[in-house]
Amino acid sequence: MGDTPRRLLQRLIRRIPAQELKPTLEKWGRLSQAQLQTIDFTQSKWALTGKLGTICEERNWAVKHITELELIYNAHTVELLQFKEQFKSNLSELIRNVSVKIKKHTDEAVWIRIAWGDGLSQPNHFKPTYVVHYLQTPYVFVTSLNSKQKPLLSQALVLATSYHAIKDANLSGRKFTAIRDLLMRQYEQVFPRKFHSPLKERNQIVTDPHIEREQAESSANRLQMACEAFGGGKLPQLQSAVYKLETKFRGHNKSMTQREEPIRCVVKFASTNILESLRNCASSGIASTPVTPLLSSIPLKGRNYFVITDNGPGPSQTRQQN
Structure with a gap:
């Protein structure tokens, strides 16, 4: 690396705020993860410039490579x-x-x-x-x-x-990071596989070997379907899911069946982590699998408030509003 790219690099590093330096270098894409991990971003700008200068020397970067980094920073700033x-x-x-x-x-x-x-x-x-x-x-x-x-x-x-x-995304909660991670899909998602190998259940309790062999396949399949519906690993920490039902009364009470206004009720599921609770219910067999779309729609659509309306004469003819 010649004198011009070195001076350009020094001037650019001085201009970029310390907290923005790492994400800017990541967007640049010319440093590997191993190289980024060797950089201590808590050091002084002088030390950081020296470290980056050494890497640039080893990679033999020219002016065009440094100007790429400058453009990335300036474009984001503008x-x-x-x-x-x-x-x-x-x-x-x-x-x-x-x-x-x-x-x-x-x-x-x-x-x-x-x-x-x-x-x-x-x-x-x-x-x-x-x-x-x-x-x-x-x-x-x-x-x-x-x-x-x-x-x-x-x-x-x-x-x-x-x-x-x-x-409006119809998504609310007390933890901003949970709402962000759910909407932006920043959690471990498990996708269906044509020829899948069932996921291993975490923290399995040792039971009778004969019973364990009989229940192993169904237990693993429940876990697979639960993780496909809600995600794997650590999940966004939502506290609730609300379902508002609007339906017509069906029965022999004329005063109720003739009323024009629908009957309204609200069902609310609450937990310290509703997605993890629902996943555990499905994987343990407390809730049936495959998971009903009313519950799997929470991570799929990124929302925790739903309105369910009744449109037809039959009790099964309902639809979920988007």
Whole structure:
């Protein structure tokens, strides 16, 4: 590596914030995982520059390779700046007396804090709305937003991200990471196989060998189907799943059968980790397998609120609303 690429590298490393250096190098793609693991990103910029310079010397990288890294960093920076400017400008045009703070997190997420006011009152900083958006993804996560503020936030986000509309995913919970991982499929998924070898059950309890041989195949198949429906390994920690039923009364009570309004009821499953609980129920035989679509739709569709309506005269003619 000559003097020019070395100086370019030194200048670029000084410009990139320390918390953004590792993800930027990963996007660059010219360093292997083994090489990335040898770099201590808690070191000073001077030490980091020396380490990267040594790797570049070994790989004999030229100016074109360093400028690739520069373009990756600058493109992402420009995108973030444009999003910040457009979002603040759009929201300020829609509502007066609003305070907006935007900061990029270390995991590439853009965190937005909004304190809402109106034409007469100043922003209320004691009841802010928090918004998390991952650039170049279609997902936005929101907390503490009322019905009056929702259309304002939606319009500002649509204009800033250049999407056509914002659609409610019908997914909620107390843990942001669980909602994010479920929507963005950041958990271990198990897919059906034509000629699959059943998954080994974790923490198997030793029982009578004759009974174990008889039940081994059915137990392994239940585990396979449970993991296909809900995922394998550690699952996103959702706390609940809600099913709202709207149906007509069927029976001999005329006053009930003639009423126009449907009968409504709500069924709620709650647990410290609802997906793990449902998977355990299916794999242990407490719940039947294959898993009903009403339950497997939680990870499949990335939501935990469903409305089930009755459309036909027969009790079995129901459909699940999307």
